[in-house]
Amino acid sequence: QKEVEQDPGPLSVPEGAIVSLNCTYSNSAFQYFMWYRQYSRKGPELLMYTYSSGNKEDGRFTAQVDKSSKYISLFIRDSQPSDSATYLCAMHNTDKLIFGTGTRLQVFP
Amino acid sequence: GAGVSQSPSNKVTEKGKDVELRCDPISGHTALYWYRQSLGQGLEFLIYFQGNSAPDKSGLPSDRFSAERTGGSVSTLTIQRTQQEDSAVYLCASSLVGGPSGNTIYFGEGSWLTVV
Numbered sequence: 655q656k657e658v659e660q661d662p663g664p665l666s667v668p669e670g671a672i673v674s675l676n677c678t679y680s681n682s683a684f685q686y687f688m689w690y691r692q693y694s695r696k697g698p699e700l701l702m703y704t705y706s707s708g709n710k711e712d713g714r715f716t717a718q719v720d721k722s723s724k725y726i727s728l729f730i731r732d733s734q735p736s737d738s739a740t741y742l743c744a745m746h747n748t749d750k751l752i753f754g755t756g757t758r759l760q761v762f763p
Numbered sequence: 764g765a766g767v768s769q770s771p772s773n774k775v776t777e778k779g780k781d782v783e784l785r786c787d788p789i790s791g792h793t794a795l796y797w798y799r800q801s802l803g804q805g806l807e808f809l810i811y812f813q814g815n816s817a818p819d820k821s822g823l824p825s826d827r828f829s830a831e832r833t834g835g836s837v838s839t840l841t842i843q844r845t846q847q848e849d850s851a852v853y854l855c856a857s858s859l860v861g862g863p864s865g866n867t868i869y870f871g872e873g874s875w876l877t878v879v
């Protein structure tokens with residue numbers, strides 16, 4: 655079993671839809687949770703960062719962490735074609751980040 | 764620019780040849796990471812450097828892989844006797860400090876390696 659599980663998609667939604675992206679993990683010691691966005695042929699860029707359980711909102715993006723269920727989510731409201739990318743969840747394990755496989759999102763006009 | 768710089772951006776090499784991939788981190792960043800991303804896969808940790816400490820090499824897949832970081836700045840990832848399964852994007856990242864904290868890890872655009 656991988657430490658971090660993420661559905662690879664692809665996920666295709668119409669513009670304006672609410673998108674829900676999710677990851678599950680197995681290591682209860684994880685405390686720091688991130689979401690990265692990766693455009694085609696580019697490096698990942700940090701989108702959201704959350705410490706421990708709870709919600710964090712930034713514009714159209716909301717990150718949720720439920721440590722009791724070992725489940726994290728990223729919600730995108732009013733999705734735009736420019737949101738089309740691969741979204742990777744990541745968690746800190748000691749000194750390194752452990753990544754999910756990424757979910758490819760396509761938002762069509 | 765001020766971001767993480769990687770070279771070459773693309774490399775095609777013959778099976779059995781050695782390759783070197785270079786990473787120039789953001790100035791002042793003490794932590795440097797190498798990850799590998801294969802088609803349809805997530806990012807696989809390879810190696811982590813933090814200041815003058817011994818690197819964490821736990822992710823290197825075989826002894827054909829090695830990395831060094833000179834003067835606490837530029838890093839080189841070397842793959843000896845390349846195999847076709849080494850074909851992937853090799854991503855370098857850096858952060859101001861290491862460890863599980865809120866500091867942001869910045870990625871370069873990767874070196875796309877194809878072994879034919």
